[in-house]
Amino acid sequence: MTDHQTASSAYFKSLPQARYEGPDSKNDFAYRYYDKNQVVMGKTMEEHLRLSVCFWHTFCWDGSDVFGAGGFNRPWHQMDDPKAAAKAKREAAFDLFNLLDLPFYSFHDVDVMAPAETAQEHVASLSEAVDHLEELMASSGRKLLWGTANNFSHPRYMAGASTNPNPEIAAFAGLQVREALNATHRLGGANYVLWDGREGYDTILNTNIGQELDQLGKFLALVVEHKHKIGFTGDILIEPKPHEPTKHQCDSTVQTVHSFLQRYGLEGEVRVNIEANHATLAGLSFEHEVDMAFALDIFGSLDLNRGDPQNGWDTDQFPNDMREMTLMMKSILSAGGMKNGGMNFDAKVRRQSIAAEDLAQSHIGAVDLIARALLNAEAMINDGRLDQFKEQRYAGWKDGIGAKMLAGSTNLDEVADFALSSNHAPAPVSGRQEWLENVVTQLVR
Numbered sequence: 001m002t003d004h005q006t007a008s009s010a011y012f013k014s015l016p017q018a019r020y021e022g023p024d025s026k027n028d029f030a031y032r033y034y035d036k037n038q039v040v041m042g043k044t045m046e047e048h049l050r051l052s053v054c055f056w057h058t059f060c061w062d063g064s065d066v067f068g069a070g071g072f073n074r075p076w077h078q079m080d081d082p083k084a085a086a087k088a089k090r091e092a093a094f095d096l097f098n099l100l101d102l103p104f105y106s107f108h109d110v111d112v113m114a115p116a117e118t119a120q121e122h123v124a125s126l127s128e129a130v131d132h133l134e135e136l137m138a139s140s141g142r143k144l145l146w147g148t149a150n151n152f153s154h155p156r157y158m159a160g161a162s163t164n165p166n167p168e169i170a171a172f173a174g175l176q177v178r179e180a181l182n183a184t185h186r187l188g189g190a191n192y193v194l195w196d197g198r199e200g201y202d203t204i205l206n207t208n209i210g211q212e213l214d215q216l217g218k219f220l221a222l223v224v225e226h227k228h229k230i231g232f233t234g235d236i237l238i239e240p241k242p243h244e245p246t247k248h249q250c251d252s253t254v255q256t257v258h259s260f261l262q263r264y265g266l267e268g269e270v271r272v273n274i275e276a277n278h279a280t281l282a283g284l285s286f287e288h289e290v291d292m293a294f295a296l297d298i299f300g301s302l303d304l305n306r307g308d309p310q311n312g313w314d315t316d317q318f319p320n321d322m323r324e325m326t327l328m329m330k331s332i333l334s335a336g337g338m339k340n341g342g343m344n345f346d347a348k349v350r351r352q353s354i355a356a357e358d359l360a361q362s363h364i365g366a367v368d369l370i371a372r373a374l375l376n377a378e379a380m381i382n383d384g385r386l387d388q389f390k391e392q393r394y395a396g397w398k399d400g401i402g403a404k405m406l407a408g409s410t411n412l413d414e415v416a417d418f419a420l421s422s423n424h425a426p427a428p429v430s431g432r433q434e435w436l437e438n439v440v441t442q443l444v445r
């Protein structure tokens with residue numbers, strides 16, 4: 001990738017190139033911590049973080065919400081010709097990717113193409129967009145973290161995509177997924193994501209849950225089969241979310257997805273894309289979901305953002321919690337680092353942040369947060385106290401009756417007899433949470 005490509009579209013042209021200037025910089029467009037070439041634990045920051053900008057919030061959203069019209073007035077939203085508008089949007093997107101100098105981006109089919117109504121129009125319109133994306137990627141050196149199909153916005157999907165009571169709609173969803181997966185493969189994407197926004201329900205009165213789970217499971221098996229058929233070597237990722245827009249979503253958490261994969265024989269074929277704000281919507285912490293995915297060996301990739309602790313919506317704000325990001329980074333480093341996955345900013349500026357510079361500065365601040373979190377996580381690992389404490393806490397399971405229980409090489413009689421014969425009352429020990437939290441406070445900078 002060339003180092004300092006400058007933004008060329010009219011929309012971003014007045015903004016300076018973002019580059020690393022160190023912690024003392026006074027430049028609002030500089031990275032203070034993200035030095036993409038800095039080596040941390042054997043890899044550059046760019047390789048560790050694999051940061052990605054998303055199309056939908058950053059270039060497609062016009063600022064509208066359920067109470068009012070959009071006020072962003074991006075030039076590509078003002079154009080009459082839908083094909084020219086889609087092209088201008090793609091060009092502006094790559095200008096921002098270049099300005100930020102981040103390696104990856106992500107998109108839904110409908111984000112990048114001119115709107116289409118029929119199946120034939122969809123295929124033609126996406127294909128035109130993919131030709132252009134291929135050129136833009138070649139000239140900029142930017143890469144695709146993942147592609148996906150938007151099988152939730154069009155009214156045809158109001159009762160679900162693959163879980164729809166009408167199989168013709170499931171087939172239309174199948175067309176969109178095939179085309180989006182083929183496009184992702186052609187563009188060298190590292191992963192393919194399925195976020196099943198409407199694969200759930202609002203009332204049990206009109207829903208056969210068992211039937212819909214089967215529809216979803218069988219559909220996913222078709223996607224996996226197609227991946228192998230075309231030779232796509234990236235990961236297929238499911239993105240859990242508990243609700244919004246449906247009241248009950250089928251794949252609500254990392255653990256739910258894992259059970260679902262087991263039930264439909266898809267273990268080892270599908271991983272998870274974990275979004276911070278979806279974890280908190282499920283009443284879980286981001287670090288819980290990340291650690292759970294590693295424990296179940298289905299970790300794939302991350303969508304970085306945050307919710308609002310007061311309102312409990314999917315607000316998709318840019319992340320700003322250093323402690324949360326540091327603990328997440330620590331989990332990733334401890335598990336051996338990112339593989340095909342990356343960190344995608346599935347985050348949007350607030351509705352009043354209408355300027356082009358808001359799109360740049362929102363990303364710049366979040367990139368620096370993650371870069372610092374990486375340095376903090378490295379410091380935590382080098383410090384060793386947190387890891388040593390956990391290691392010590394479970395040490396008893398390494399041999400004796402503990403090791404036998406873990407290996408499944410004992411029975412309840414032997415376990416009970418051990419308790420009888422050990423001849424003392426085992427005593428609880430302190431979990432030392434406050435001390436551990438103090439250690440975190442000392443190491444999060």
Ligand code: XLS
Binds near residue numbers: 194
């Ligand atoms: C919505 C999801 C969505 C996925 C991609 O809540 O976050 O944007 O990431 O379809």
Ligand code: CA
Binds near residue numbers: 195
């Ligand atoms: Ca997401």
Ligand code: CA
Binds near residue numbers: 277278314315316346
């Ligand atoms: Ca979200």
